[in-house]
Amino acid sequence: MIRRLALAIALLMPGAALAETFSAAEREAIREHGPWPQAALSDPTNRFSGDPGAIAFGERLFFERSLSAEGDVACAQCHRPDMAFTDGRKTARGTADGARNTLSLWNVGQMRWFGWGGASDTLWGASVRPLALMAEMGAPPEGLRARLRQNAALWHDYRAIVGQAAEDADGSAVTATVGKLLAAYQETLISPRTAFDRFRAALLGDDPAGVAAYPATAKRGLKLFIGKGNCNLCHAGPLFATDGFESVGMPHFIGPGAVDKGRYGDLLTFRASAMKASGPHSDAPGPMLTDQARLQHKDFGAFRVPSLRQAALTAPYMHNGALPTLEAVIRHYSDLDMERLHADGAAILRPLHLSKSEIADLVAFLETLSAAP
Template sequence: MRRALALLFAVGFSALAAGCGDGFSDAEKAAIASLSLSAQQPLPPDPTNRFADQAAPAAFGATLFFEQRLSRDGSVACSTCHMIDRQFQDDRPFGIAVGETKRRTMPLAGVAYSPWFFWDGRRDSLWAQALVPLEDMNEHAGTRTAYAHLIAREFKDRYERIFGPLPDLADLPASAGPFGTETERAAWAAVPEAKRAGIDTIFANIGKALAAFERTIVHQPTRFDRFADALAAGYEPEGDAVFSDEEVLGLKLFIGKANCSTCHNGPRFTDDFFHNTGVPPAVGKPPDLGRETATAEVLADPFNCLGRFRDGDEAACGELRHMVRDGPELRRAYKTPSLRGAAGRAPYMHAGQIKTLEEVVDHYARAPQPAEGHSEAKQLQLSERERAALVAFLGTLSPGGAD
């Protein structure tokens, strides 16, 4: 009887210690505090987009975000893949719009903090990123002159109140651009350079308005944040902020033995960098080398930080100037995604190659050899209990639970 009571007391004390944080070292507490949304710094300004934090451009950007006429066939908006009720993503392994893309749709909360955009970082600003799907033949599949005509026809007053007078669009082809069909590309090449520059300015401003809206999409506090804040303040968590023993174990593993926080660090649970972790290629898709090919693309982008459509001066272009342009570490390296909300965002990896969080944990424990390049992942000795605990902890990173 006394042994049973002693066991009950020990279990109860263990749970209480886990709940109030007495089971964590000072180093662990500091690591946990660094992951809380409370530790997140205010969103820095984007000096390349002078409209980034203005209300009117953000409101206009919201309109454009849900505007299906910003597509070739009038059926696709940004919100088609970035669904507002699904963390601004679509739960698919590949985005589906006018056609099917070769990668997953990324969620948008907190994306404005990143210095690089897309899974491979092929754009260096949020507004430049917003332009790419508009011309991609598998996404919106539209053209620059078609978008200019749409703005002039449907949004002239709103556009001009924000960005100033539209250029003369007389005699401009209905649909022409540097991408699209052969006829559309030829029509674009025939447009005088000065007129093309005016259309490019409209196009850039569309991206700047969309970015102003997307900067307002932020992460919401979760059970983890309430637990972390209580731990940092030295008081006992209450309500849903109380972690189970399994969740506590998962958190300890996350910041310790499992090495997850090496890449998934900071309040957004990402280092915003690119890593090869041995994720297999997407079946049935063209070869995808990730960051290796993206560096040349971002340098060639006319809308990059060094281009003439940037607001401000070149002092903002340090990331692009000092970017690592080549090297074996870039092959099949992809951006570390945020883990906030990940429990409700299957499938996983850049092309949905892994279906469940349990399989994700198994992948990193096994650390398989990559198809190409060198994987940074190292094999981990994790018991079934430890693997389940990691998955349980990841569930605390969703605002309303895992679903």
């Protein structure tokens, strides 16, 4: 009955029929963006991955201020659960000012590289980085160990999970363990199904009522996203992201004479770090593919392709937080300055010269990739 009704409406309203119809190629492109949610991944380099006790303790650490150098900054202050694990600021401010926009932690367990420039290849490595950075929590390893031990209740519960090993460990081993406990918690942050996921299931399952329930403006935006916008070449798959680093023409100056080198600088940081999958603190050490990442000229000023899931909840945007709204991001792509692009980005990106209604359609589509938990 509903099926027939939808057909009748489609026949009576040719404009609507056009928006309702997706070609075989479009359906294939849409199929690539699911299913959702993806199964939680277990991290072999983190022995606490998936352990319920570690997850609960990691959540407690996430809100704990006493880990920071001055005892005044917690992870949750920048990664606010009520703000999609961001802070709403252009760039983060911890013990000192930072130059980058706070990344959301939704679906962070599904990444291969962490941070805007991929300075870490494990979630636990990325979780200890802020502890040492002044712009975040300013706590060097020995200080962290001492502060953890000073907090009797925290140390007691930490020991209960980590065991005797806790007593003998030096500062960097304790730091790695704290990172692993924090990571066990963050792996559980999987974003909910969205209007887009329901639409995708309806389209692939031949459910016209479900297809009809998805707004026409979002459908038009989706067609642009997988069509002339080429957005899905970078914002690909169920996460609407890739493992890669690209430049989309955002300026990377952070002050007079200072630049954020992006992937270029962060790959060097990664190589020098002990907190990595192949390093001494890993629970599955050995050669890793990530160690083979080669430094390339195009990495200079390139940043990770961010996931667009939950992005409607994480303004402002880009590595430096320079764009205040999703509409501003679309306008950036629409008016793209080709002189700012590297050859690779330029092979995919073109100024799109979108009309006002096309911009609104793309924003409407992006909004359907987010849902309150």
